[in-house]
Amino acid sequence: MTEDRADLPPGLALSWGVQPVQRRGPKPALSVEQIVAAGIEFGDRDGFEAISLQKIAAHFGVSTNAMYRYVRSKDELLVLVHDKAIGQPPELPSGWREAATAWVTAQVELYAERPWLLDMPIHGAPATPNALRWLESMLQAMADTGLSQHDTLGCLMLLDGYARNYGDLARQLGAADNMPVQAEQVGQFLVPRLIEGGYPMLTAMYTNQEYEDGLDDDLEFGLTRILDGIQVLISGKS
Amino acid sequence: MTEDRADLPPGLALSWGVQPVQRRGPKPALSVEQIVAAGIEFGDRDGFEAISLQKIAAHFGVSTNAMYRYVRSKDELLVLVHDKAIGQPPELPSGWREAATAWVTAQVELYAERPWLLDMPIHGAPATPNALRWLESMLQAMADTGLSQHDTLGCLMLLDGYARNYGDLARQLGAADNMPVQAEQVGQFLVPRLIEGGYPMLTAMYTNQEYEDGLDDDLEFGLTRILDGIQVLISGKS
DNA sequence: GTGAAATAGCGTATGGGTTGAACAGTTTCT
DNA sequence: AGAAACTGTTCAACCCATACGCTATTTCAC
Numbered sequence A, B: 001m002t003e004d005r006a007d008l009p010p011g012l013a014l015s016w017g018v019q020p021v022q023r024r025g026p027k028p029a030l031s032v033e034q035i036v037a038a039g040i041e042f043g044d045r046d047g048f049e050a051i052s053l054q055k056i057a058a059h060f061g062v063s064t065n066a067m068y069r070y071v072r073s074k075d076e077l078l079v080l081v082h083d084k085a086i087g088q089p090p091e092l093p094s095g096w097r098e099a100a101t102a103w104v105t106a107q108v109e110l111y112a113e114r115p116w117l118l119d120m121p122i123h124g125a126p127a128t129p130n131a132l133r134w135l136e137s138m139l140q141a142m143a144d145t146g147l148s149q150h151d152t153l154g155c156l157m158l159l160d161g162y163a164r165n166y167g168d169l170a171r172q173l174g175a176a177d178n179m180p181v182q183a184e185q186v187g188q189f190l191v192p193r194l195i196e197g198g199y200p201m202l203t204a205m206y207t208n209q210e211y212e213d214g215l216d217d218d219l220e221f222g223l224t225r226i227l228d229g230i231q232v233l234i235s236g237k238s
Numbered sequence C: 001g002t003g004a005a006a007t008a009g010c011g012t013a014t015g016g017g018t019t020g021a022a023c024a025g026t027t028t029c030t
Numbered sequence D: 001a002g003a004a005a006c007t008g009t010t011c012a013a014c015c016c017a018t019a020c021g022c023t024a025t026t027t028c029a030c
Helices: A032-046 A053-059 A064-069 A074-086 A096-113 A115-119 A129-141 A149-177 A180-197 A200-207 A219-237 B032-046 B053-059 B064-069 B074-086 B096-113 B115-119 B129-141 B149-177 B180-197 B200-207 B219-237
Strands: none
Touching: A032 A053, A032 A074, A032 A115, A053 A064, A074 A115, A074 A129, A096 A115, A096 A129, A096 A149, A096 A219, A115 A149, A129 A149, A129 B180, A129 B200, A149 A219, A149 B149, A149 B200, A149 B219, A180 A200, A180 B129, A200 B129, A200 B149, A219 B149, A219 B219, B032 B053, B032 B074, B032 B115, B053 B064, B074 B115, B074 B129, B096 B115, B096 B129, B096 B149, B096 B219, B115 B149, B129 B149, B149 B219, B180 B200
16 A cells, blocks of 8 residues: 555656655654755756755755755755756647647757757656656547557657757757867868868768857758658558 | 867877877886777776776776876777777778668667767767778768768768667666666556656557567667658659 | 986875664644 | 654764875986
């Protein structure tokens, strides 16, 4: 009946709101929700590495070790922060292509807003409420494609991976835009070595400004490739 | 003539073998190559977080700070370790589809062998010799597709992202296989909540063993989707 | 040769982080 | 009233990256 939350992966039970009911003893000064919210706040302000038990404890005017009354480890905290920070998926339009586009776009926007999500070492298949909510929404949107569960899941992984990947790339290039001087220096350093080292294709791209430039601002390109590939599968099945 | 390596991103100069020539002073006891090799060794044995300046220094019987005579920061070390660890790309068969398959497969195998590569926070577009070698090899393999530089690069990013993503997934699921007990407990915890929380698709998948199971061992599925999508682009252009 | 310059590695120190154990105070159940 | 449970605290151990100043070593220029 009552599950033993002890043996579950860190954060699983807490993310689903399963908490041991407290009977006696002093009232806790904090709550897991508060702590997680503070973690997100810190991430939004100063990036991933600003999310530390120490900083959060200081923020609440509490000793670092007090955190361990709420969270078993930092890992657990990160899982909770991650799930809370991704929030709920958007409403998807009808039609699997449109839905997939909206789904990926929403993720990319999320990563643009909270780039530190890309730095989180989240291991294991998604199992927290919001993460599964995102999966579920897209699974439903692809229900009428006639694909098997296995194939649908494969497509989802493809889309999800692309969104993550694109978000990561966009962040890197966005950051590079802030230091155009350095980018130029890199070019000056690199090009002669590319020529001499036998990198003809990259040499051409680099001198054409195509490299570094041609990657950003093109979410649609890769997405169209994936959707076309899925389309081939769907059409071939019928 | 002589580039100022000072302002370049960490690791760039060293990865290309540009080192300040030393004229006087004691002979260095170590070399950057040795240090990088030790880093890889540690990663292979104990994973990403085993790669620390302290551990490497201890391994050579040298104080931690001596490392900073060879490497400007840990970040720099990681860039060097990464480039060395990915090694050179394989020879690719002719035909862009076959080449892409071989390219992605090689990467997946690399990630299987050195999963800690997936944990490395490598920011910025690739600029180190081996990383660019991988890019170059695939660029050449796609030269006869008639795609523009921009589109080719887009396809490459897609393939590269998929390889990385698949490698990451495979590792997670491989690790989960070692703890089937825990996986079962997760299922018992999750399924009732999926039912009650309104996750019909996931509920179906979970009870079908499709989730967690259907992801692994299917490198080809996603790859075929991508290749078909690229095929559509190539055919459409002609 | 000899001194000056350059440079290696060391010790010491700082500051950040996670986590453990023992303890004292608070609340609530019996 | 007393016991049980739970709180946050302090003390402590351990990991990590990095900065500064020191001394010993090597080599270049004279």
